[in-house]
Amino acid sequence: MRVAFLGATKGMGRALARLSAERRDRICLLGRNEVDLERSAADLSVRGADGLVRCFSCDLEQVDTFASAIGSAREALGGLDAVVVSAGIFATQEELEADPVLAERLVRVNFSNTVMFCEAAKKVLLDEGGGTLCVFSSVAGERGRKPVIIYGAAKAGLTRYLEGLDHKHRADGLRVITVKPGFVKTSMTAGLSPPPFAGEPDAVAARVLSAIDRGAPVVYAPAPWRYIMAIIRAMPRAIMRRVEF
Amino acid sequence: MGEPPLSTISGWGRHSAQGRERVGEDLERISANVSLSRGLGRSYGDASLPSPDAPDVLNTTYADRILRFDEDTGLFRAESGFALSELNRLFMPRGWFTPVSPGTKFVTLGGMVAADVHGKNQHCDGNFGDHVTSLKMRVADGRVLECSPEQHSDLFKATIGGMGLTGHILEVEFGLQSIPSQWIWQESRRIHDIDEFQESLESAAPNWPYTMGWIDGLARGSRTGRGTLMCGRWADPEQAPPKPPKTRFRPRLRFDWPSWILNRATIRIFNELYYRKQWRRVSCGIVSHESFYYPLDAIRSWNRMYGRRGFTQYQCVLPREAGRSSARRVLEVLTARGGASFLCVIKDFGREGRGVLSFPRPGITLALDIAVRDDTQDLVDSLNEQVLQEGGRVYLAKDSFTRREHFEAMEGARLAEFNAIRDRWDPNRRFRSALSVRLLGD
Numbered sequence A: 001m002r003v004a005f006l007g008a009t010k011g012m013g014r015a016l017a018r019l020s021a022e023r024r025d026r027i028c029l030l031g032r033n034e035v036d037l038e039r040s041a042a043d044l045s046v047r048g049a050d051g052l053v054r055c056f057s058c059d060l061e062q063v064d065t066f067a068s069a070i071g072s073a074r075e076a077l078g079g080l081d082a083v084v085v086s087a088g089i090f091a092t093q094e095e096l097e098a099d100p101v102l103a104e105r106l107v108r109v110n111f112s113n114t115v116m117f118c119e120a121a122k123k124v125l126l127d128e129g130g131g132t133l134c135v136f137s138s139v140a141g142e143r144g145r146k147p148v149i150i151y152g153a154a155k156a157g158l159t160r161y162l163e164g165l166d167h168k169h170r171a172d173g174l175r176v177i178t179v180k181p182g183f184v185k186t187s188m189t190a191g192l193s194p195p196p197f198a199g200e201p202d203a204v205a206a207r208v209l210s211a212i213d214r215g216a217p218v219v220y221a222p223a224p225w226r227y228i229m230a231i232i233r234a235m236p237r238a239i240m241r242r243v244e245f
Numbered sequence B: 001m002g003e004p005p006l007s008t009i010s011g012w013g014r015h016s017a018q019g020r021e022r023v024g025e026d027l028e029r030i031s032a033n034v035s036l037s038r039g040l041g042r043s044y045g046d047a048s049l050p051s052p053d054a055p056d057v058l059n060t061t062y063a064d065r066i067l068r069f070d071e072d073t074g075l076f077r078a079e080s081g082f083a084l085s086e087l088n089r090l091f092m093p094r095g096w097f098t099p100v101s102p103g104t105k106f107v108t109l110g111g112m113v114a115a116d117v118h119g120k121n122q123h124c125d126g127n128f129g130d131h132v133t134s135l136k137m138r139v140a141d142g143r144v145l146e147c148s149p150e151q152h153s154d155l156f157k158a159t160i161g162g163m164g165l166t167g168h169i170l171e172v173e174f175g176l177q178s179i180p181s182q183w184i185w186q187e188s189r190r191i192h193d194i195d196e197f198q199e200s201l202e203s204a205a206p207n208w209p210y211t212m213g214w215i216d217g218l219a220r221g222s223r224t225g226r227g228t229l230m231c232g233r234w235a236d237p238e239q240a241p242p243k244p245p246k247t248r249f250r251p252r253l254r255f256d257w258p259s260w261i262l263n264r265a266t267i268r269i270f271n272e273l274y275y276r277k278q279w280r281r282v283s284c285g286i287v288s289h290e291s292f293y294y295p296l297d298a299i300r301s302w303n304r305m306y307g308r309r310g311f312t313q314y315q316c317v318l319p320r321e322a323g324r325s326s327a328r329r330v331l332e333v334l335t336a337r338g339g340a341s342f343l344c345v346i347k348d349f350g351r352e353g354r355g356v357l358s359f360p361r362p363g364i365t366l367a368l369d370i371a372v373r374d375d376t377q378d379l380v381d382s383l384n385e386q387v388l389q390e391g392g393r394v395y396l397a398k399d400s401f402t403r404r405e406h407f408e409a410m411e412g413a414r415l416a417e418f419n420a421i422r423d424r425w426d427p428n429r430r431f432r433s434a435l436s437v438r439l440l441g442d
Helices: A011-022 A034-047 A063-077 A093-098 A100-127 A146-172 A201-214 A225-234 B084-094 B109-114 B153-159 B194-204 B264-277 B289-293 B302-306 B326-336 B376-390 B404-425 B434-439
Strands: A002-006 A026-031 A054-057 A082-085 A131-136 A174-181 A218-221 B007-010 B016-023 B056-059 B066-069 B075-079 B132-138 B144-147 B168-175 B183-191 B210-215 B227-234 B282-288 B311-319 B341-349 B363-371
Touching (some): A011 A026, A034 A054, A063 A100, A093 A146, A131 A146, A174 A225, B132 B153, B144 B153, B194 B326, B194 B341, B264 B341, B282 B289, B326 B363
Parallel strands (some): A002 A082
Antiparallel strands (some): B066 B075, B132 B144, B341 B363
């Protein structure tokens, strides 16, 4: 598989890129910190990535970097089979309420700019005759919940966009995969107390890779979150107003 | 946002302190203004716990990238939170292994350097630190620099075995060792008493790269120190099974056992059975490296077996000059005080480490797992007094009960050298831990 990762220097993206490297995929890394990208590239090379792991500058805050980064990746890999997006920002509801600038930035990066990146990736993949676009959304987008109102809203928008994209382009050979992680123990969630069924990045990565291989349109990880979210989606508003999750 | 509240941070022996773990992938950025690093928390005592006046600890485990590997020479470099378990998983199938492995694979490279860990091959290959070629560190004045035997050699020597008190270890470079298979040819031998043990370890040393012994810590009198000697070497590809060892399911202890479960009677039954298991004088065969190196890793959170109060491991080294009967004298202190050690390990050391405070020195080492009870402090005091008489010392990675005066008496000149290097690199003692407060007074 020839795959470009945006956001693979940390967390779940890092774990997924490692699994991909261990099965000898050809990999390109996109991101904004070049030193950090090079370190991850070295890691993936030693772990088995096929050929040189090239890095290209791409910043989710700067829409004009998207097309050229994806184009460079396609060129470096001699084609493109998959694009994986796991970059994004996280902040707690309290932080976002206290800091409107941060809130605006989070909604822009996690929703509109991620959508624009996917639009650019979609074009290239369709041009290649199809492929896989795998994007990390969140279970936070499944229901309006008190601790993740703004973050969840951005992710809800992203989830809907990805759903529509899948409906429109599946027949063209473009498989869009929406990853909905529950609570996963990464540096992003450090400091929050983990709920039951909190997952490890490696286990999430294994589920996501298998979803990519099967072309499954939606993947919850860890697995129990599919059922947890089904229950939360079914809860009446009267209850949602009272509970704190 | 205010600082997050303090939470309980524990060592492997369940010894704990209040602190805050700082986590992140970029150690260089988040290590500024933090006075201690910790990895997977496998040191038994308080080495990885913060001092009360500086509760922030850097957790290195997210910094786990491999930065370089040379297929020709085996030279390997990674961020300090990279775990030995991951090294084994990735590199053993390619025919490479760490030159020195402790008794658990759930340790980080940074921790292996800070404790200057040793393993079953100490008598021929020395400690982990002997194979380290370079370290990237953040030191007290804020600089990030490289140190090695050639560059800032004093800092390098003090950092190996320095329990994290010289600075944050950010990256570790060392040489991997090539191995012929992932299997071990093991020979086990029944041993009747402590004197026979020391003789057998000595005579096995030239012939076997890996040796260690299990001792029945409750046997007394003429049977003091009976047990099983285990020797091993890597199996040749012709001897080894064609497939690599399977990864086994590892059950996890989900709760703390009540502390009465491990008592003299149950330990006696276990020890009797374990001793009888080696019913032949000598037996040999092929075993997986996991069961040879990491028998305790088979059960996750096995430390919960000791209950809520936890346990300590008393590990000391007795120098060759103390003579053959020194190990017997130390074991007799344990049995005379009625101390019951569930797990008791003996091993010979071949050489001194390269770190200023490295634990090993030529002689014999004993490691005794002891459940924490009301009298544990007295027991450790008595053991330390005996070890002092023998001219020995204790292993800081396991310790949580040694008193400062005992430690100073054991370490004397070495401690002075360590502190002199700290005076040069960290005069204001920015780097400190619960252990440094207890043993160094800062």
